[in-house]
Every structure is written in structure tokens, then in C-alpha cells.
Amino acid sequence: MLEVCGLALLVTMGLALSRGVLGPSIFDRVLAVNMIGTKTVLLLSVIAFLYDRPDFIDLALAYALINFIGVMAILQFVQNKALRNPSVEKTVSQDRPPEA
Amino acid sequence: MDTFLGLYNYWIYVGLLVVGLYAVLLKGNYIKRMIGLGIFQAAVFLLFISMDKVEGGTGPIFRYGQDITTIFANPLPQVLILTAIVVSIAVTALGLALAIRIKEEYGSIEESDTLRADRDE
Amino acid sequence: MSFLFFFTLSFVLISAVLAVHARDLFVSTIWLGVFSLMMASNFFILDAADVAITEAAVGAGVSTVLFLSALALTGEKESGRRVYRLIPSIALLTLAVVLMIVSLDHPRLGDPSAPVHQHIAPWYLSETPVLIDIPNVVTAVLASFRGYDTLGETLVVFTAGIGVLSVLGFRPKRKAVVTAAQVSRRTVRIRDHLILRVVGKLLIPVIMLFALVVQFHGEYSPGGGFSAGALFAAAVMLYGILEGPDRSIKAMPQVIMLRLAALGASIYIFVGIFGMLLGGNFLDYGVLSSNPVAGQQLGILLIEFGVGLTVASVLTMVFNAFAGRETY
């Protein structure tokens, strides 16, 4: 059963990876990375049980904490494009989403 | 099939080595080259870690009440690579710092631009 | 179980090719993050838990943050001018073919009769419980049996930190495009998001606590100074991302970080010299206590602390130098 779960996680990673390859916008890619990160946390926990070493779950814990930093860095980079490139300032500078 | 899975990691290592070296040699952008260098280093890490695996073994950390016949993976390649990963990020940081300085002086991080600027002087 | 291994390895190669292929360097960095995730899972499947936790701490957090802060200063578009060079291409192809042929002679994965497993590894595995008596053999080999090696690597990390500071110590004569005041405003949008700020601040102490667990529990579970240092630096980087580089530099001034990095390396060296003064060899911890095994454990604890201090302060220093820099 754990093998099946591992396989399901890997298949989902493959699907997310193809979304990242296809993804027309940057946000699709970020979404794919975020998803692969969460799936890695689960995969590491499942492998720890599959190998009968539950004391190695520290690793999954590390990823659960660290993934957030990477995603924050990526989003900060995207949000600050305006400051680096004055030509896009107009579209990005409003903090509020555009009214529908 | 057994040969295929037994050697698959070596083939992936060859692939990573070539992809990394391709970026280092044939890409003009300095940051792309640092990315290539990272992939090249990871290929070496993969080669070393592939060596440590023993069939039916487990990670080299002892447990209470373990069986006397427990097989453990080889700890030595792990030690070498553990330190190498942190050294690789330090080296990458140094390369990125150089790229930032090149951008500030030449206005570009493309090799062709910097070479042209050097020729024109 | 081999199918897991097959998938993760294939994903490693795919993401590496995508990282090199992408024209936008920002997208390249994203693929490099995926590459690191798959690499860490792969290390874990190959029974290398210590390596995997180091790759987790370095690859997912620190590496992405450093690449993105460098890209913010240099611009993320690759020109796309192709460099055709015949000789390197031929050399690459030849290398690939030769390595493929050589790989057929490699011992199969997990072969217990491979040459690597014959010489010294069995000695490490059988003598660690007798001489050092800690469960994590990797930490024992890293800190005690191969202590010289680790000293060298620590000094390399320290030197790289000094190198970054000296390279970025020069500034162009002309006026900055984005001034220091604007740099401190750079993160203003993240700072304004209440949810991100609250949850991020909640997470920082937890990451630091986990780094300390990895540091001081490294003799019993996967971890040790290198991974703990990277985790600690990642926590500081999260603070810098959420609150702005000016505040992270204020909290962790560069001068103090430089001193701490030097202190960490010095702790390592002085533990070695202290052992010499007590009549042992350099980095021979057995003489630090009346009981050689307890002395070994004390020595490992001290030098792992030194390593963690150096790695954490060097990576923090590099992040502050990148994030707080004006764009020219």
C-alpha cells in the first residue's frame, strides 16, 4: 500500500512537472514548484516508513519548514519587478487587485 | 532489466555531467554558467552517493535493539558529499558575487559583451 | 522499491535539462529548485539521510534565495545569442560516449562486493560503537575519523564568505539606479501583507529551533553542523525577505557575522590545538576527558558547533551582502 502511495505521489509530481513545462505564465510554474515541494514532503515521509526507518522523518520536517522560504523568495522577486524595470511600474504598482 | 536498473543511476549521472558541462562551456551568460556548474557538481554528488548503497542495507545510523546482522550503507561517500554540498553553495555564492560585479562594470553578464568591451579599450 | 528510484532519477535529469534550456534565468532558478528537491529524495532513497537533509536545507532555501537576489541585481533575461564552438561540442559528445561505455563496467547499484565496501568502511562501522559510541556513523567519521578533511572544508566556506565580501566591497563610481533607500523599500509589498508577515514570523523561531535540534542532536539522528548552519541561515533569510534587507542587516550586522564566522573556524582549530597541549595528536579528542570515549563525544560536540557557527554566519553574510546592495 505504501508503494502505491509513493507511486501516486510520483505520478502527481510528473503531472505537476508537465504543467510547469507547459505553463504559459510564470505563476503556473511557481504553482507547479509549490506542489512538487509539498509532494516531496509526503514522499519522504512515505519512504521513511517504506524503509522501516521512521526516525528519518526529520527530513520531511525540514522540507515542510524550508519550502515556504523558497516560495516567498520567488513571489518577492516577481512582486518587485516594477522597482527594477520602470516600464512595468504602471501595471504592478497598485497593491489592490484591479476592479472587475 | 536488472542491468538496466543497476546502471540507470550511472547513466543519469553521465547525462547530468554533460548537461552541466554544456551550460558551462557553450552558454554565454555567466549566471547560466553558475547554474550549469551547480548541475555538474550535483552529477558528482550522485556518482558518490550511488556508491554507498548496499542491497538490503539501511542508513548508517544505529538504532536501539537492532539486529546484529543489520547491513548498513557505506558512510564514507556520504561524509565526503555532505561537506561538498555546503562548499558548493559557498562557491556558487562567490561566482554570483563576481557576476554582480561584472554587471556593474560592463553593464551586461553576457560573455560576448564583456569580450567586446575588453577589445574596444 | 526500485521504481521510486527510477522516477526520481528521471525527474532529476528532466529538471536539469529544463533549467539549462530556459531562456529566462528566473525560470531556470525555479527548475533548479525542483532539481534540488528530486535530488534530495534520491539521496534519501539511496540510504544517505544526512546528505539528504543537507541538500534539503541548502537547495530548497538558501540556493534559491541567493540566485534570486543575484538576479535582482543583474537582470533575468539571457541574450539568447548562441555560441557555436566546434571543439567543446565534440569534446562533450566524446565525454558522454566514453563515460557511457565506462559505466558498463561499474559495479551494479547496491552490489555488496563492490570495491568501495571492502577497504575502510567496515572498519568505521565496527569501530564507531567502540571508540566513539554515538549512533550516527556519518557524524563520527565526519567529525572525528576524518576531522582534518572537515577542517579544510570549513575553512573553504569561511574563505568563500570573505571572498564575497571583498568582491562586493568595490562599488562603481557612478550613481546607483536603485539607491539604498529604495532597496530597503524593495520588500514593502511583502511587508504589507499581514497574513504573510504573521505566519512568516511564526515560522522563523520554529526553523531556528529545528536548526538547533539538528545541530545538537546530530550525533543521534540525521544532521550536524553543516545542515544546521544552512537551516539557521535560511531562517534569517526568511526574516530578510519578510521585513526587508535593511532590518535583517540591522539584526545581524555584517561585522559581527564576520567575527562569528572566524570564531567558528577558530573553535575548530583550538579544539585541535588543545588536544595537542594535553598530550594527544592534533584533533585527537580522546585526551579532552579522562575517559577517551567521553572525550571523543565532547570534541565532536564542540567542533560541530564551530562548523555550524561558521556556515550559518557565512551564508547570512552573503545574503545580507546580496540583498542590501544598490543596483547600478
Next chain:
Amino acid sequence: MENELFQTLTSLLAYSCIAIGSAFIVIGGIGVLRMPEIYTRMHASSVTETAGSLFVLIGLMILSGLSLATVKLFAIALFLLFTSPVSTYALVNTALVAGQKPAVVKDQTSGASV
């Protein structure tokens, strides 16, 4: 005898939890690939990040019984529950601010956009 029955029941419970979680994860993965635009894809990915992860982690917790591993798994579940909605929020916000418009569905009867 009773003990044996209890063990069978707990492992049955654990494995069914893991199976449900895996099903959620694969469904979410398919959704991420097939949905038409970024906001709907995010909706699909949130299924894997909350329901999928929680079911798998709860299954593993039941499997490991009362041990340190259970505490660590609980911590992982807690951190995932904290961070993944926040990441999704940040991603949606950034996408909206950068000018990604949500897809507009045409109303079939009146022809006006809703």
C-alpha cells in the same frame, strides 16, 4: 485474539486513509494539468495540499502508533496546514497584481458575461 483483531483493524484504517489520500492527490494532479487557467489550477492544487496531505499523514500516524514519529508527523501536518494556504494566498495575490485576469464564463442564456 482481541489484540490481533485490534491490530488488523488499525492497519486497515491506516491503509484506507493512505489510499483515500493517494486518490485525492492523483485527482488534484490531474486537475492541475487539465484546468484551463491559473486560478482554477490553484483550486485543484489546494485539494492535494490539504485533503491529500492530511489523509496520508493521518494514515502514517495511525500506522506508527504512539511514538516520536507520530509527533513529528503531527508537526509536519501542522506546518503544511499553516504554510500551504498562505503560499496559495501569496501566489493568487501576486498573479492578480501582475494583471492575470480570471477566466470569464459566458452565460449561455443571456449572452452577457457574468
